[in-house]
Amino acid sequence: MAAHIKIKDRHILNLAKLVSGPRSILYKKTDLAAYDCDGFTIEKYLPRAVVFPQNTEEVAAVVKYCSENDLPFLARGAGTGLSGGAIPINGEVIISLTRMKRLLNVDLENRMAVVEPGFVNLKLTHAISDQEYYYAPDPSSQYCCTIGGNVAENAGGAHCLKYGVTTNHILGLEVVLPNGDVIEIGKKGIPDAPGYDLLGLLTGSEGTLGIVTKITVRILKKPESKQTVLAYFDRVEDGSQAVSDIISAGIVPAALEMMDKIAIEGVEAAAFPVGHPRDIEALLLIEVDGIHAGIEEQINQILEVCRNRNVREVRAAKNEGERERWWANRKTGFGAMGAISHDYLVQDGVIPRSKLPEVLSKINEISQESGLRIANIFHAGDGNLHPLVLFDSRVPGETEKAIEAGSACLKVCADAGGTITGEHGVGIEKKEEMRFVFTDEEIMAQTAIRKVFNHDNLLNAGKLFPTPGKCAEIKQELTKA
Ligand SMILES: Cc1cc2nc3c(=O)[nH]c(=O)nc-3n(C[C@H](O)[C@H](O)[C@H](O)COP(=O)(O)OP(=O)(O)OC[C@H]3O[C@@H](n4cnc5c(N)ncnc54)[C@H](O)[C@@H]3O)c2cc1C
DSSP: OHHHHHHHHHHHHHHHTTSOSTTOEEOSHHHHGGGSOOSOOSOOOOOSEEEOOSSHHHHHHHHHHHHHTTOOEEEESSSOOSSSTTOOTTOOEEEEOTTOOOEEEEETTTTEEEEOTTSBHHHHHHHHGGGTEEOOOOOTTTTTOBHHHHHHHTOOOTTHHHHOOGGGGEEEEEEEOTTSOEEEESOTTOTTOSSOOHHHHHTTSTTSSOEEEEEEEEOEEOOSEEEEEEEEESSHHHHHHHHHHHHHTTOOOSEEEEEEHHHHHHHHHSSSOOOOOTTOSEEEEEEEEEOHHHHHHHHHHHHHHHHHTTEEEEEEOSSHHHHHHHHHHHHTHHHHGGGTOSEEEEOOEEOOGGGHHHHHHHHHHHHHHHTOOEEEEEEGGGTEEEEEEEEOTTSTTHHHHHHHHHHHHHHHHHHTTOBSOSSSOOTTTTTTTHHHHOOHHHHHHHHHHHHHHSTTOOBSTTSSSSOOOTHHHHHHHHHHO
């Protein structure tokens, strides 16, 4: 054990020399405890150390050192990931990108901005909103998650129905490869550059192919006008049918969100209650945007669709303040579960929109069988469900039950012709569920790609695919010590 600590100290001393600035490395157990998990809190492991590089050169130097010394390592942004992607399951050296948080350039003429990976999503919109521009991908965690983490997870958000998820807004990346080499990919907005689409491959690769150190993003002109409609339904089936009817009517809302009864109980008990009735079964928030002239007509169509589906109450926001309050209430959705349950597990399946009523009723059956309440909050317009399994980890066996119920929800989504994640990634949480949607051959084809980039499997091993990694041995060594 003593020998092991000595070795560990040597690496920590060497790593400390590679990163500048105050407290640029953490290595004491008490400090490391804050990094033992991310937004997926069911599994916890201490990292070997956490380093805080200030620029690409420092990231590359740390990566090279880890690679040459067989030390597992991984990147971390804000740690809001919900599938355990930033959890150091192999006792990794965590490379935190939070000190690389500069907005490097804004090019309004070409509608692009360049940011460092630790730049917080919402700050980009704040920085350019005076000039009437914004950054479209809006995960509910946007006030704190980083654009580097968004790239790794290909994050989505309420307004991705109309504007597309992160991958549709990334024009170029600078990446430190797992051997420490630095490459640039994407031709900053030039469409159809020759060669493989590495930009597409890296976006959503969950930090398993390289560490992103610079990001060129697309920025959009703010829509001239927007309006939001709120609709309350007594039956979930009517709410679900209204979702399909809105899309079938040819309307492309900027956002089309749904919450069920338990979710409403949560958001009304949390930070931004707005007085939603507690006895309805479903609520829809529907936002349209564009030029002034078309908005009113779309709103009228939406009101009509909802009325035809037995809506209890439906109306457009009276003013901008009310619109903002409705969205603030919706965006507390996940965290709000903390107000009504000791613990909760967020799931993230995708289904064809038309299967919404059928899938929701199966999720209800899972809830009854497991004896656990399951709330549903979802980006209904694109069929991205978030069943939230409520449980109490203090009750023996309940955590395991919640994991099983979450997995069963994903099986229902896969069986309905959907898939096991829409935006939160696979991480460690859904590795085994990858088998619901991919054959062994398909998984092998993907792991072969990882091997090309991440040959020694030192970068974020044991995530995304159900494969054993070299790091399992290192983990054993650490556990023994
Ligand atoms: C309350 C709440 C609401 C949420 N709502 C949404 C939502 O609406 N939509 C959505 O998509 N997600 C949502 N999430 C999940 C999460 O915020 C996103 O996945 C986000 O993209 C993670 O960013 P992060 O900076 O926290 O990354 P982290 O959690 O730190 O890391 C996530 C993964 O990215 C990798 N990574 C991080 N930075 C880099 C980098 N620079 N280079 C390479 N890999 C990197 C990590 O290794 C890890 O695998 C929510 C989370 C919470 C807690």
